[in-house]
Amino acid sequence: MTTVTKLLPAPVIDETARLLTEHYVFPDIAEQVAGLLRRRLAEGAYDVDDAEELARLVTADLQSVNGDRHLRLKHHADAVPPKRGAATLEAMRRDFDASLGGAPLVRLLDGQVAVVELAPMLFPLEWAAEPLSAAFTVASRARALIVDLRANRGGDPDTVAFACSYFLDERTHLNSMYWRDGDRTEQSWSLPHVPGARFGGSKPLYILTSGSSFSAAEELAYDLQQLGRAVVVGEPTLGGAHPCNGWTVHQNLEATVPVGRAVNPVSGTNWEGVGVRPDIPCAATDALDRAHALALARLTD
Template sequence: MTTLTKLQPAPVIDETTRLLTEHYVFPDIAEQLAALLHRRLAEGAYDVDDAEEFARLVTEDLQSANGDRHLRLKHHVDPVPPKQGAANLAAIRRDFDNSLGGAPRVELLNGGVAVLELAPMLFPLEWAAEPLGAALTLASRAQALIIDLRANRGGDPDAVAFVCSYLLDERTHLNSMYWRAGDRTEQSWSLPHVPGARFGGTKPLYVLSSAHTFSAAEELAYDLQQLGRAVVVGERTRGGAHPCEGWTVHPHLEATVPVGRAINPVSGTNWEGTGVQPDVPCAAADSLTQAHTLALAQLAG
């Protein structure tokens, strides 16, 4: 059990609310939440000894206004590095090294249908370009492709654009991101050139989703669905469309605050709160079989 020994909840709440008001993409909600957290602190709601329980209580309050699942006070068993954004980097690197760079499975099913699993996340593109490019090039020879995102918890939007680039024929506007800092909007486009071979923009493409699919993995599914490029098969995803940054606020606690929001060029909105709605709803455990059946039928037709 990690405790709040030598550090009372008040300084953590003060720093967390400061970060909220300065960085959260919705300033009005940030003000409401800051007031809520200070009121809850004064009421003694956070008078607990366990840092993990404290993080859970604060996270519940942070998500109470609009259900933003990226807005959290996150507990870490090991001490958190003080540098901004560094809290998860070592763990992410271990996941990268243990998952073939985020492409742990490429398999050819019968009928010329390939399955490419992207998990446990879409890693930073400076790490992942080589393994993702290799896996996508290998899968490019298939007659149909199933991308499995059921166990993908999110990651790098640049990796989303990189993957999409192998699945389209022309440079395409995929998504836009509004950033509170600078009050600016940036567009994300597929790449004009990719290393290796493209699967292309015409062969059958399916994406598998689950209730655990989150964040950047949702963007990948949503972008391809909105473009009419892929059929999403499986469960409604978790619903997190706000990129966030993390700040250390205690040796074992990290405040993650969304600093932007996605705006899809087709729908004009995003998947925040609603998740990506599958085109073919079914249990995640059955989605691979379902997508394979659909792909075979499409190829036969």
């Protein structure tokens, strides 16, 4: 039987503020936000006894300074383990098992145009490599490809690089990530070899986005767009370019704190706060038909 821990807002706020100041990728902003949380606590703004309500209130304040959508106090209905990131990982695994490994749809449209949907996440590469390789290998025979990220809410940067590798012919610098820990920068490159067959770097490639596409899904669209490899069709994305870690601060609450920021080698910046801007703007519900029509037109040129 699970023991229910009484919600005491003060320890949750104190620990969240500490995590911010120690780990947030922008130290100056961390100090501002931590100070705001402590002021709001002293004012009684967090005097609630419901964990979900506290998560809502604190998240609004966390995001109020610079709009970082990765900076959150997340509520979990089930008790979460104390190990860092364990709550998020458990939820990911449930979604992975329910979505054929993150590639729930592969189909062929008229004109030999394939569609691969990647949803609801780009799961950790050690899980996702096999199902994604299978999906991309099947699609490699198509004359054009549409990758549907409209329902994808993010995931693993290593999986982004793995996916991009199927759409490029040569090893390519995709992205760089600055990490506060160690004040260091790591480069992300496409892979020289992939399991299965590549779609390759020359056939028409389209990526569908929506206002819900987030984080690693945005990186996949942005990386290929900046390289001139893919045409992005749909809506501007949500705008989260900061990878984060999660820490349990109460049995039902997890503080997610961005610990790095993306720097694209082509643009010199990223999609934080502005989203990935589509090359062909349209409603997300119309994006598939629009991309299919574009692909057919290009194939008949």
